Amino acid sequence: MELLIEGMKKAIEMLLSGDPEIFQITWLTLRVSLTAVLISTLVGIPIGILLGLTRFPGRRLLLIIINIGMGLPPVVAGLWITMLLWRSGPLGDFSLLYSPFAIVLAQILVSLPIIIGLTCSAFQQIDEKMLLQIRALGATKLQSVTLLLREAKIAILAAIIAGFGRVIAEVGAAMMVGGNIRGETRILTTSIVMEVSKGNFDVALALSFLLMSLAFIITFLLTNLQQRNKIQ
Numbered sequence: 001m002e003l004l005i006e007g008m009k010k011a012i013e014m015l016l017s018g019d020p021e022i023f024q025i026t027w028l029t030l031r032v033s034l035t036a037v038l039i040s041t042l043v044g045i046p047i048g049i050l051l052g053l054t055r056f057p058g059r060r061l062l063l064i065i066i067n068i069g070m071g072l073p074p075v076v077a078g079l080w081i082t083m084l085l086w087r088s089g090p091l092g093d094f095s096l097l098y099s100p101f102a103i104v105l106a107q108i109l110v111s112l113p114i115i116i117g118l119t120c121s122a123f124q125q126i127d128e129k130m131l132l133q134i135r136a137l138g139a140t141k142l143q144s145v146t147l148l149l150r151e152a153k154i155a156i157l158a159a160i161i162a163g164f165g166r167v168i169a170e171v172g173a174a175m176m177v178g179g180n181i182r183g184e185t186r187i188l189t190t191s192i193v194m195e196v197s198k199g200n201f202d203v204a205l206a207l208s209f210l211l212m213s214l215a216f217i218i219t220f221l222l223t224n225l226q227q228r229n230k231i232q
Contacts, residue, residue, distance in 0.1 A: 048119025069113030
């Protein structure tokens with residue numbers, strides 16, 4: 001208990017001292033996580049809608065791959081991105097390994113299947129009578145999708161929250177593709193692992209409080225958005 005109190009005091013001390021390194025690490029954590037979730041959302045929701053509303057050859061196989069991807073171990077994602085960006089890899093000439101871009105790619109790989117899978121499930125659960133009613137009213141495809149998006153808004157935002165929760169807590173892939181380089185690719189999760197390995201448990205706890213606070217604020221805002229119309 002004493003260690004937890006010391007960790008909390010250390011977190012407050014770090015914030016009040018205005019340590020530029022702490023703010024840089026926190027900002028980078030937020031930037032890469034939100035970028036990964038935004039890209040996963042923009043790509044994943046249309047794919048999820050397509051899989052949820054249409055039937056085509058190979059659809060079941062795609063759903064199986066996506067469901068497997070929802071449980072993809074981050075270190076496996078990190079390994080694949082490392083092989084892709086390694087000097088002898090397909091994108092090796094661009095020298096993107098050990099950069100924030102590489103961390104974003106790894107986080108997209110672990111969050112995209114979650115957003116696709118949960119969006120697809122949300123649209124599969126829409127009542128077929130509603131679909132028939134929309135068609136009977138002569139709605140265009142764009143109007144139909146807009147109406148269905150409103151209907152499935154709560155589930156879609158839940159998918160985004162789940163994707164964000166996965167990337168903000170991710171450490172294995174970020175360590176592998178980012179290298180935990182000070183001032184460049186060091187984020188809160190990799191910093192915590194480093195401080196624990198050095199035996200600095202008070203600093204590690206302080207960083208964990210910062211990470212949890214960040215996750216709480218973003219999740220709170222997304223949940224507020226999700227439940228706004230529901231409450232009204």
